[in-house]
Amino acid sequence: MSHILVETLTPLHIGSGRILQANTEYLYFSEHKTVSIIDEAKILNVIGEENIEQWISLIEKGDSLLDYLKKRSSAITPIETDKRTIKVKGSTNPNNGNSGIREQLFSGNGQALLAGSSLKGAVRTAVFNHAILKNPSFAKQLSNFKEIKQNGKINYKGVSLEKKYFGKDPNHDVFRLIRVGDIHFNHTECILAETLNQLELGHRFEMKNAIKQHIECIPQGQKSVGKIQIPDDLIKEIKKRPAIANDIKGISDYASITQLFGVINSFTKRQIEKEIAKFKPLDLPEGANDYIEILEKLVADINALNNDECIIRVGFGTGYLNMTGGWAIEQWKNIPNFKYEQEMENLGTAVRKNDKYNSFDLPKSRKMVLGGVPLGFIKLKQIDSSQANGWEKRLNDERVAIEKQRQLDFQKAKELSKQKAIEEAKAEAERLEKVRIAQEETKKPKLFDGQLPKSKTITVDAIIAKSGKPNWVKLFVKGYENKEFQLLRYTNLLEKDTIIIVKASTKKDGTIYEVVFEKVK
Structure with a gap:
């Protein structure tokens, strides 16, 4: 089992599948730039259980729960309403629009999670494209995986390709030998994901307002530890049995972490360089100003890596090219007498939800955040068990410190709210006394000492x-x-x-x- 240090080079989102809704599942405290994921028990503590019907009425009417809470406790803070809080990065407001916030995946212990299956899927894509690049003849013969159904619909059967390049069935798939553990992180943030979208005329692009979405993600610069296992003893035993080994494809190419990382780096670098070649000559809109500069920095980072390090892209917003590697786009260009444009249109119809976009590039859009930052780039570094233990202790100490600070902040907020309530009650009592005195004054008789009018x-x-x-x-x-x-x-x-x-x-x-x-x- 190899230990790895994982670092987020750009924000990383692995979705839970839930879209959190404003006012019912989260509150946005603009003065704190903080999202509070609602804790029903804390809300009831603020409003009182006797007012639960009022709370339900607010939800039904679509009225602001936060405004109601502030009327009852003007000094209320996010931690007095939350299961957890999320800092908002950038100038965005998560209450704008009705799209909500895409929730980050969390583990049972309450930590943000990069699931091992997600990372393994990204590794599989890199290896798959490496295998096709090494042996392209099968992938260039479309009849091996292209199916035309009776209704004329075209389907590309990925299973055929995977059998060829990974193994004849799941039991003989080379990725049975690559095991990736879950990776946990201590922090998340909320950012606005925007879409760089191709316009109909030529290679012009815009930031498409209609599909902006807030996402909860693991911030850039976060570190954690995980595990990748390539069982050397098992591979040696398999290689002794040619009848089995011949059915598991590429077993010698990925027999070590160093080999695997080399494949990943080559794939990631090719993907980034193709993006740079495509977009660098173009005049990109303001929301994508930093895109090329960040991509070039990632290429420089890859070039500076040691053999025990790799950079890979994973998670939401990484797009069609990252999920598939885009192998077909490149491989089919080199097939003699091949109707490339027509086949690309067929591929677009097969993978797109709406075939009206078939005249556009595949893919035609890119997700990015904060002015052009691409999502999902992470760095993996192989470390020894002693280093891993040190990182695990550091991360655990950080988690304990975070929770301890949360408890302190909560108690402090409660005390401040209590003191504020006392001060407000005192101020209200003083106001009412002034009103009473004023009312008493109005009841006192006043002497008319002017000149009396005549016949009036x-x-x-x-x-x-x-x-x-x-x-x-x-x-x-x-x-x-x-x-x-x-x-x-x-x-x-x-x-x-x-x-x-x-x-x-x-x-x-x-x-x-x-x-x-x-x-x-």
């Missing part, structure tokens, strides 16, 4: 001096403080000292002669 009716404050039928009042009018007036148009008893508002009528000389009830103040 004015509104003034008064106090019940004698309760009865009729009630008698004194007016808060300068010069009338001790004079009592019968209160007209009110037949019920009013308690003595009740402050009321009245309309007082004046004579031609400006003296008050009549007081009419208006309302209690």
Whole structure:
């Protein structure tokens, strides 16, 4: 069993198959540039279980859950709502649009996962293309794998090719001897994946707005350890039995990690160099500005590798050329008297969902992020068991530290929210007291000390001096403080000292002669 150190050279996404939806499965805290994957128990802790119906109503109406949470706790932070958080890289907003976030695959222990099967699939593609390049005659004879059905539909049977180059059946497939373990990572981030798309006229390209999508991925620069096994003892035993060995193709070409890495590097370098040759002469849009520079850097990295290192591309966004190696595109060019353009159109019909794109290059688009960064390039380096143990300890210590910090951050956030709630409650109490005082002030009588108008009716404050039928009042009018007036148009008893508002009528000389009830103040 060989240990390998795995480093992400560009962001890596291995999908779980789930698309996380905004407002129901995640919240985006723009001020923190952080996505919070919703923890229902934490949400209930914020809103109270008695408000679960309100939560359901918000979802049904499509109203913002985060806005509702902030109304209940204005200082709320991502960690108070999350199962886990994802930092958002770049200027993108994961709430824009309705496409959600493609979730990264996670293992049962909660770590982001590069599944061994995904990496093995990428290795298989590299080896497959190497085998065809080494022995192209079978792949150039289309009748070996091309099938025309009764309805005229053309199918290319990959199984025929795999039997030829790997072994006659799964039991004799050379990849039974190559075993790849899962690789775990401690961090993910959210980025916007864009598509460099060929336009109909010539070799012009655009960044296609209609198919942008947010993805959760393992960031560039992350390291972890894994295992690749090529069982030397078993291979030696197989080689002693020609009847078995002859049915397992290429067993001598991939008998060691060094041989396998060499095949992978040759394949990856060819793929990148073809991309550079295709796109370097073109005027690419702004979203792909850095594409060629990054590809050229990857070629330089491959050239600088030792025999125990390789660079390979794996995962989402790596496209048709990486998934297949694009062997047919190159091999068929060299077949004499071959209708290449027609066969490429047939191939496009077979592999594309929509045959209206058959006049375009195959493939016609490329996924990239952050201004032209291609997805899925990783570096593998063979290390010994002592180095592997050291890395495993380092990564485990990092995981423990991350979890410990999360717990501390959660407790700190709870305390801050509690303190904020106390401060807000105090501020609200002070506000209500001010309102109460203001209301009390409005109830107090005010003295009218101006010049009384002549033959007019004015509104003034008064106090019940004698309760009865009729009630008698004194007016808060300068010069009338001790004079009592019968209160007209009110037949019920009013308690003595009740402050009321009245309309007082004046004579031609400006003296008050009549007081009419208006309302209690």
